[in-house]
Amino acid sequence: MSKLQRIGLTGGIGSGKSTAASMFAEQGIPVLDLDQVGRDLLAPGSAAVQQIQDAFGITFVLADGPTDRKALAAHCFADAAKTARLNAIMHPLIWQAEEQWLDRQQGEMAIIEASVLLESGGAGRMDAVIVVMAEERLRLQRVLRRGLQDEHQFHVILKRQCDDQQRVEQADYLINNNGSLSALRDQVVSLYEKLQRNS
Numbered sequence: 001m002s003k004l005q006r007i008g009l010t011g012g013i014g015s016g017k018s019t020a021a022s023m024f025a026e027q028g029i030p031v032l033d034l035d036q037v038g039r040d041l042l043a044p045g046s047a048a049v050q051q052i053q054d055a056f057g058i059t060f061v062l063a064d065g066p067t068d069r070k071a072l073a074a075h076c077f078a079d080a081a082k083t084a085r086l087n088a089i090m091h092p093l094i095w096q097a098e099e100q101w102l103d104r105q106q107g108e109m110a111i112i113e114a115s116v117l118l119e120s121g122g123a124g125r126m127d128a129v130i131v132v133m134a135e136e137r138l139r140l141q142r143v144l145r146r147g148l149q150d151e152h153q154f155h156v157i158l159k160r161q162c163d164d165q166q167r168v169e170q171a172d173y174l175i176n177n178n179g180s181l182s183a184l185r186d187q188v189v190s191l192y193e194k195l196q197r198n199s
Contacts, residue, residue: 004102004105004107004108004109004110005108005109005110005127005128005195005199006102006109006110006112006125006126006127006128007029007109007110007111007112007126007127007128007129007130007195008111008112008114008117008122008123008125008126008128008129008130009021009024009031009111009112009113009114009117009129009130009132010113010114010115010116010117010118010129010130010131010132010167011115011131011132011133011134011167011175011177012115012134012139012158012161012164012167013115013139013143013149013154013157013158013161014134014138014139014140014141014142014143014154015132015133015134015139015177016132016134016142016177016184017113017115017132018033018113019177019181019184020130020132020175020177020184020188021033021111021113023184023185023188023189024111024188024192025111027188027189027192028107029107029109029110029111029192030105030107030110030111031110031111031112031113032098032101032102032110032111032112032113033113033114034094034098034112034113034114034117034122035113035114035115037094037097037098038090038094039069041090041093041094041097042067042069042072043067044061044067047093048089048090048093049061049067051089052072052086052089055085055086055089056075056076056082056085058075060072060075072086077156077160087120091120095125098112098125108196108199109195109196109199111130112125112126115161116160116161117129118162118166118167118170119160119161119162123170128172128173128195129170129171129172129173130171130172130173130174130175130191131167131168131170131171131173131174131175132175132177133164133167133168133174133175133176133177133178134176134177134178135178136158138177138178139154140154173191173194175187175188175191
């Protein structure tokens with residue numbers, strides 16, 4: 001039985017990483033979104049929420065139950081020490097969920113999608129890393145179109161993420177997403193075929 005290839009997929013905010021991930025999923029590759037795993041771990045009553053409350057001495061749980069992730073981010077991400085403390089709580093739980101998910105996969109490869117894969121040292125857990133790249137102006141346009149962040153929030157997140165040079169240095173494969181969706185899909189299909197040949 002061949003070893004399951006762990007393929008990391010990452011890219012900066014607005015790069016189109018999640019769109020590329022969905023296109024890999026269309027090819028039949030199982031995809032785990034670690035950002036979603038992190039959100040799920042902040043469900044009401046979870047061990048992560050209790051640990052966060054203990055660590056910071058305040059609750060980020062809203063009256064109707066869910067964790068106020070925006071308030072948590074605002075509290076932690078402006079301070080490097082608080083960010084490190086939050087990561088020390090969340091990352092082991094996320095990695096545990098990742099391992100459990102990988103153990104259930106049966107194919108030749110699986111994709112781990114994560115916005116901070118490189119920043120968190122996650123590349124070392126992967127057999128290969130795919131980085132989705134796009135020009136900053138396009139990334140900003142995409143983020144503003146989504147309506148989830150404004151320009152200030154975009155630049156705050158941008159500063160927390162590694163720069164393009166660091167991404168290129170750690171990438172085994174690069175996808176250029178400065179063009180159309182069809183151009184992106186062509187690259188995804190071509191890379192999928194290459195990964196199959198290398199498996």
